Amino acid sequence: MAEDSKKDENKKSKTPEGSEEGAGKVRIKGYLNLPYDWTFGRCATVFFKGFRDDKKIWGTRCSACGMVTVPPYSYCGRCFAECREWVEIKDEGVLTNFVVQLLDYPGQPVNPPFILARIRLDGSDIDFTHVIGEADAKDLVVGKTRVKAVWREDRTGILTDIKYFKPIGSEGSGGSGGTD
Amino acid sequence: MSGSNKKKKMNRGVAIVSHAQTHHGILKNLTLGEMVFDTVRQALSKVGLTWQDIDSVCNAGVDLIDGKSISNAPLAGPSGSYQKDESKTEEDGIMAAVNGFARVASGSFDLALVYAATHGHTTDLEQWSRLLYEPVLLRPLGMNETIGLALQAADYMNRSGADSEDSARAVALSRDAATKNQFAHMRDPVTIKEVINSEEVCTPLHKLDYAATSDGAVALILASEEKASGLTDRPVWIEGIGNALDPYHIGRRNLSGLDACRVAMKKALDMAGLDDPAGQIDVFETSAPTGYHEMMLFEALSLCEKGHGPERIRSGEIGPDGKIKVNPSGGMLATNPPVTVGLIRLLEAYLQLSGQAHGHQVAGAKTALAHGSSGACMQSHTIMILSSEGL
Numbered sequence: 001m002a003e004d005s006k007k008d009e010n011k012k013s014k015t016p017e018g019s020e021e022g023a024g025k026v027r028i029k030g031y032l033n034l035p036y037d038w039t040f041g042r043c044a045t046v047f048f049k050g051f052r053d054d055k056k057i058w059g060t061r062c063s064a065c066g067m068v069t070v071p072p073y074s075y076c077g078r079c080f081a082e083c084r085e086w087v088e089i090k091d092e093g094v095l096t097n098f099v100v101q102l103l104d105y106p107g108q109p110v111n112p113p114f115i116l117a118r119i120r121l122d123g124s125d126i127d128f129t130h131v132i133g134e135a136d137a138k139d140l141v142v143g144k145t146r147v148k149a150v151w152r153e154d155r156t157g158i159l160t161d162i163k164y165f166k167p168i169g170s171e172g173s174g175g176s177g178g179t180d
Numbered sequence: 181m182s183g184s185n186k187k188k189k190m191n192r193g194v195a196i197v198s199h200a201q202t203h204h205g206i207l208k209n210l211t212l213g214e215m216v217f218d219t220v221r222q223a224l225s226k227v228g229l230t231w232q233d234i235d236s237v238c239n240a241g242v243d244l245i246d247g248k249s250i251s252n253a254p255l256a257g258p259s260g261s262y263q264k265d266e267s268k269t270e271e272d273g274i275m276a277a278v279n280g281f282a283r284v285a286s287g288s289f290d291l292a293l294v295y296a297a298t299h300g301h302t303t304d305l306e307q308w309s310r311l312l313y314e315p316v317l318l319r320p321l322g323m324n325e326t327i328g329l330a331l332q333a334a335d336y337m338n339r340s341g342a343d344s345e346d347s348a349r350a351v352a353l354s355r356d357a358a359t360k361n362q363f364a365h366m367r368d369p370v371t372i373k374e375v376i377n378s379e380e381v382c383t384p385l386h387k388l389d390y391a392a393t394s395d396g397a398v399a400l401i402l403a404s405e406e407k408a409s410g411l412t413d414r415p416v417w418i419e420g421i422g423n424a425l426d427p428y429h430i431g432r433r434n435l436s437g438l439d440a441c442r443v444a445m446k447k448a449l450d451m452a453g454l455d456d457p458a459g460q461i462d463v464f465e466t467s468a469p470t471g472y473h474e475m476m477l478f479e480a481l482s483l484c485e486k487g488h489g490p491e492r493i494r495s496g497e498i499g500p501d502g503k504i505k506v507n508p509s510g511g512m513l514a515t516n517p518p519v520t521v522g523l524i525r526l527l528e529a530y531l532q533l534s535g536q537a538h539g540h541q542v543a544g545a546k547t548a549l550a551h552g553s554s555g556a557c558m559q560s561h562t563i564m565i566l567s568s569e570g571l
Contacts, residue, residue: 023208024208024210027208030247032244038315044316044317069429069432071317071429097331097334097338098334099327099331099334099384100383101322101382102380102381102382103326103327103382105304105322106307107322108322109320109321109322116321116322116331118331118435126429126431126432127431128431129318129323129431131321137383158316158320159317159318159321160320160321
């Protein structure tokens with residue numbers, strides 16, 4: 001009899017008191033800090049050599065649709081065709097879209113707030129994304145404001161060799177964003 | 181359903197027969213595994229299935245949000261996937277349903293479990309979303325998802341004349357609708373003024389213009405036509421699927437036109453044999469990350485002409501309570517666990533057609549559409565069209 005009741009006692013489920021009340025309060029911090037080594041490949045290598053050595057912007061033309069893309073790719077994002085013909089693009093063009101970035105997080109080229117824009121560079125069929133400097137957002141007019149690259153002296157062959165694009169006047173007509 | 185479009189023939193019918201979801205919000209009291217376990221168990225028990233009855237499991241997740249490589253691996257146990265056909269898609273949750281559909285439609289599997297679960301609060305999404313962009317050609321500019329969405333919104337304003345009040349109105353309407361959805365995250369209404377006066381994060385976006393991040397899990401069970409009728413008297417049939425991808429490089433895109441969405445929509449309509457979405461589909465659940473995107477999607481889904489989004493949101497003709505019902509659940513603007521969000525849209529479409537949407541039920545709904553999107557600036561779009569009657 002005594003043994004039986006002892007068995008029953010053992011069968012009873014035991015819950016550590018208050019165990020679930022702390023759920024959500026007990027956490028641990030984790031971080032990912034993985035190094036990466038991105039290659040520029042055959043296309044961006046040429047593109048950024050132009051930045052570093054000559055302050056020149058090069059695009060590539062699609063062998064199928066004929067569109068000139070900058071920054072250039074070795075292949076067309078739409079046609080699955082080669083883009084091996086190099087086309088020199090001017091380092092100025094028309095502002096086609098912009099935003100004022102106010103959020104603060106790591107990895108930004110300058111401290112916010114700054115203006116990030118899409119620019120239809122002369123000679124290109126698509127919009128190039130970059131920062132606008134020496135400008136007040138309220139003075140910028142999409143489709144009218146012309147901007148020109150301000151190059152760094154200490155260029156190393158990366159995207160930020162162009163410090164920013166600055167307004168240089170306006171024109172009567174221009175792109176409207178997108179490619180269609 | 182009358183229309184000139186002829187329905188595409190399917191190998192065999194596939195129906196959604198059961199569902200479950202968390203009360204979405206910030207769910208720090210549960211692990212991802214616990215959320216999946218609770219949700220999957222509930223979905224199975226509703227139709228009297230055990231985990232052994234399921235022969236294929238399809239899920240979605242993003243490793244860098246989950247903070248685990250091959251992030252479906254830890255969920256094998258709580259999803260009941262032990263020694264089963266199991267696969268994950270590293271895209272929006274609705275793609276898991278497309279994979280589940282394909283498996284059942286093929287005839288190789290009869291019952292598929294589809295699930296997605298995200299702890300959106302776990303990491304810093306402003307930093308995570310920098311990784312959506314090409315590391316050499318765009319990332320050095322500090323691009324992230326908020327900036328991308330802002331560029332789309334600014335482009336849409338230029339093109340359509342939408343203003344900040346239009347976006348705020350879309351948000352206010354969604355948040356208002358969410359008060360009737362007990363599973364929604366943001367269940368407190370906001371006014372247009374509150375949205376416009378909220379902190380500016382990246383012009384033209386204010387903090388309240390876009391969907392707050394949520395945690396949440398959903399599970400759906402897909403069955404072949406042979407199995408469906410034995411499990412429920414309210415099966416909801418998957419009649420149309422369309423998926424399309426825009427170029428990765430945002431320079432090659434019509435940013436606010438969402439061209440891939442138009443193409444995906446056409447494919448889904450063709451498969452379902454429909455050609456007049458506004459007239460033939462009773463409910464739409466879309467993945468609009470901001471009020472501006474809500475309007476862009478009206479246009480991309482052919483619910484109105486290009487550039488007419490702002491006018492339709494002002495008149496109330498398209499919206500949660502409009503003549504054309506979009507996001508009666510409150511949509512993504514009220515509930516946004518990244519990745520899982522698109523599968524919630526499908527679950528909501530299912531609820532409407534099986535008469536289980538309770539407070540936000542659209543009376544008499546027979547056909548519904550769910551939309552999901554993945555990638556930087558909504559690079560890919562997936563549409564699923566459901567019917568309670570079979571088209």
